[in-house]
Amino acid sequence: MTDALTLTPNLAKPDDSYALLLAAHEGLTKAQSDALNARLILLLANHIGDSQVLKQALTEAKRGLRDD
Amino acid sequence: MNKIFEVPLYPYARHADQDAHPPARHKVVVVGAGPVGLAAAIDLAQSGVPVVVLDDNDKVSFGSRAICFAKRTLEIADRLGVGHAMANKGEEWNVGKVFFGDRKVYDFNLLPEDGHQFPAFVNLQQYYIEEYLVDRVRALQAEGAPIEMRGKNRVTNVSDHGDYAALTVETPDGAxxxxxxxLIACDGAGSPIRAQMGLDFVGRVFEDNFLIADVVMDADFPTERWFWFDPPFNKGQSALLHKQPDGVWRIDLQLGWDIDKEAEKKPENVIPRLKAMLGDDVQFELEWVSIYTFQCRRMEKFRHGRVIFAGDSAHQVSPFGARGANSGLQDTDNLIWKLKLVLDGDADQSLLDTYDTERLAAADENILNSSRSTDFITPKSEMSRIFRDAVLDLSEHHGFARPLVNSGRLSVPSVYDGSRLNSADQLPGGPARTRPGAPCPDVPLDAGYLLAQLGGGFTLLSINAEVPDGFEEAGVTVSSLALTTETHTALAERYLGDATCAVYLIRPDQHVATRMDRFDAPHFRAALRRAIGKE
Structure with missing residues (x-):
């Protein structure tokens, strides 16, 4: 088994990181924001590298979005 | 016009079989004189099996159709006697460029490995390949080989009688x-035989139309594969430009789903599209125009009693990745030696079921790759387009995103991992690329190349090892080829890895059956029996 997805607090300054995400989208249209999110996901997915971690993250992200 | 695809190369001629009562009984009939059917027939004739090829036409393919041929196909074609004709005429290419919108986002080089007789890819119109194959049929006939072609012989009914199949054949003189x-059915994606036998062909339809135009022009585009996502001359769609011999260029334009196909094929509609792409000042002539949609699907199994399907009749893929004709030739490469053993009584019919298992797995691999390419090229939802565009944008500046760009994953031969014909890998430290089930990679020798010396039967290949001068087992003769690595670094790299010596048992289709660090007679005899389905 490879590394598990980190689900405990891991950001040193959570409010700063959250503000960074919001600030990045300021002034963008919906289409630009969508593009930014997609690029960010791809950059971070590559940084993580481990497809098992990515799968776990997708499972957690999807929780509650569908009945199945 | 005097194009090769307009000349009847195997015109209809009345045959004595048409007046035979009771009907003539043949060993093997191949239906379809495309690249796959002709390859099957030549392979049979070369091993002395009488074969009759029936085709509803009498000419080679109309228009270029399949144009991109992979190294493995050239290696198979070489065994059939046409590999060099294809490689010499074909346009060799290594560089691909990818454009997004109005800018180039990156280029790639196939970087072919040294020490192979044939290049990674050549582009060549399908009609040339068929012409070379027909020439090869004629040469075999001149040598007295039992191969026959019958033009304008259309099969309208097939019935399986258990130990033979009966065909109704329509000709200009009647049925x-x-x-x-x-019966080997190589009658294409729309296979009338498959339809007439009521066999399923299940898969995914892609709701999109593509315009293919072959244009003859004097253009100074390089011999490269150019692929555009969302270009200014075809907004929101894709485009492909690829060079073929004789100054013919393949242009492929995505058109979308809701179009009037007949109208789009008219020159007055095609020409402005091409001018928008090529520029107003480029002079060109249209050689062939077609509109296609594609599907990724396969039959549930390829062998149905006495009828065996090969090539597009058995499986269909999108064109991105050149996995159609290339995989079709691997089908017949896999099938014919097995059929020959069954016909000779050296193997049970159940050996033919391994054609199914090995080539079904290959078809699934091709369908998976080709479906993924298609999903990237033609995104099916808003979010898949957003991700696709994000990958392309990132690929311009970042190497990490380039492997995600998918304008076609080019055909590579399948490895028959897990096939019941394989025996254990007993070569510690041996390279993964030559494990049991893998196709043998080529290697330069003192004179010529390895694959050309493997011949058409089972081969015991020894490297720095003592082996007998061939052996016989279960009625099958195995010849041996003894090599040393003294002057051949590629041989050591591709077949030894960390081992110092090795012995390989290689099947007639040049796939590895087993390998070991020495010759152990019981191991290789058992491996041979296993490779012909007897263990």
């Missing part, structure tokens, strides 16, 4: 009946 021990 006749023909019987055959085995």
């Amino acid at each position: 006749y009946t023909l019987e055959t021990e085995w």
Whole structure:
């Protein structure tokens, strides 16, 4: 088994990181924001590298979005 | 016009079989004189099996159709006697460029490995390949080989009688009946035989239309594969430009789903599209225009009693990745030696079921790759387009995103991992690329190349090891080829890895059956029996 997805607090300054995400989208249209999110996901997915971690993250992200 | 695809190369001629009562019974009938059917027939004739090829036409393919041929196909074609004709005429290419919108986002080089007789890819119109194959049929006939072609012979009915199949064949002189021990159906994606037998062909339809135009022009585009996502001359769609011999260029334009196909094929509509792409000042002539949609699907199994399907009749993929004709030739490469053993009584019919298992797995691999390419090229939802565009944008500046760009994953031969014909890998430290089930990679020797010396039977290949001068097992003769690595670094790299010596048992289709660090007679005898389905 490879590394598990980190689900405990891991950001040193959570409010700063959250503000960074919001600030990045300021002034963008919906289409630009969508593009930014997609690029960010791809950059971070590559940084993580481990497809098992990515799968776990997708499972957690999807929780509650569908009945199945 | 005097194009090769307009000349009847195997015109209809009345045959004595048309008046035979009871009907003539043949060993093997191949239906379809495309690249796959002709390859099957030549392979049979070369091993002395009488074969009759029936085709509803009498000419080579109309228009270029399949144009991109992979190294493995050239290696198979070389065994059939046409590899060099294809490689010499074909346009060799290594560089691909990818454009997004109005800018180039990156280029790639196939970087072919040294030490192979044939290049990674050549582009060549399908009609040339068929012409070379027909020439090869004629040469075999001149040598007295039992191979026959019948033009304008359209099969309208097939019935399986257990130990033979009966065919109804329509000709300009009316219908006749023909019987055959085995029927190989290479009658294309729309296979009339498959339809007439009521066999399923399940898969995914892609709701999109593509315009293919072959244009003859004097253009100074390089011999490279250019692929555009969302270009200014075809907004929101894709485009492909690829060079073929004789100054013919393949242009492929995505058109979308809701179009009037007949109108789009008219020159007055095609020409402005091409001018928008090529520029107003480029002079060109249209050689062939077609509109296609594609599907990724396969039959549930390829062998149905005495009838065996190969090539597009058995499986269909999108064109991105050149996995159609290339995989079709691997089908017949896999099938024919097995059929020959069954016909000779050296193997049970159950050996033919391994054609199914090995080539079904290959078809699934091709369908998976080709479906993924298609999903990237033609995104099916808003979010898949957003991700696709994000990958392309990132690929301009970042190497990490380039492997995600998918304008076609080019055909590579399948490895028959897990096939019941394989025996254990007993070569510690041996390279993964030559493990049991893998196709043998080529290697330069003192004179010529390895694959050309493997011949058409089972081969015991020894490297720095003592082996007997061939052996016989279960009625099958194995010849041996003894090599040393003294002057051949590629041989050591591709076949030894960390081992110092090795012995390989290689199947007639040049796939590895087993390998070991020495010759152990019981191991290799058992491996041979296993490779012909007897263990």
